Amino acid sequence: MKNIYKNSPKNLNKAKKLLRKNNIIVVPTETVYGLAGNAYSNSSIKKIYKLKKRPKINPLIIHYNNIHSVKKDAYLDEKFIKLYKKFSPGPLTYILKKKKNSKISMLANANLETIAVRFPKNKIVRDLLQNLEFPLAIPSANISSAISPVNCVDVLDEFGKKIKFILDGGTAKIGLESTVVNLHGKTQILRPGSISKKQISQVLKKKISILKKINKITSPGLLKRHYSPGIPVKLNCKKKEDKAAFIVFGKKYRNGNGVFNLSKSGNLKEAARKLYKTLRKIKNLKYKKINVVKIPNSKIGIAINDRLKKAAY
């Protein structure tokens, strides 16, 4: 397809040129595919919000290559350093206090005193970041509140011809958005992801909680309805209703006849990887509703249930 570009030195250069001119491109990451733009440029950030139809109060995650490149934009404390050493590069996003003289566009962090920072692990996006003079704002490459894309075809499903340049990185390894941890003020998980509360607590040697009630000030973007396939989703179902698509988990169930198994072997990581792909497939098959069985609420299952709850809202 025309606007999909293979990973090659030539195409990476093309991507860099586009970003330097404040254009928006799509990049793969280990979590999901993202819309990438120059985080220092107001015009780039405006384009991202417009493309996604994202509410301006929902701030973006700024992606960096390493700890040195983030120093000029945010204050780094001991908790951050400990977590960084253990989990970065990888699917963990840190909320840090923004420096006054940071060049990050105020539109990117919804004018808050903090910024969200991540160091992606995916080799392609790392190669891209390495030779740029600015960090990249990269939200998921979907229309706001819809299902996140895990491959190039999903991106086209979301945006059609509006996106001119997609770097192909195959299927996203993790398939769910990063864990977001707040480090400015109360240490707390704002969004569960593949790095669990337990893992973070162990490194900080401190019990932490997952944010339950959405607080407008600390986390304006954690909107209740999200990851939505656009049809009713019913959770914790014991059996399939008439004409519904049935999302199941574990060896008790078989695929076919409207039944979609996230992992026959009962592997939660596999289920996470397949969740968005399955929701998108069901949406495109024009089912009118979705039933979902109970998914174990441990490890990455907590993040799966978080996304399902928001899809059902």
Ligand code: AMP
């Ligand atoms: P997405 O870009 O779709 O992966 O979503 C980014 C998530 O990070 C949203 O849930 C935002 O609310 C959250 N986020 C980004 N910046 C901040 C910030 N400064 N404070 C709190 N949450 C943030």
Ligand code: MG
């Ligand atoms: Mg998103």
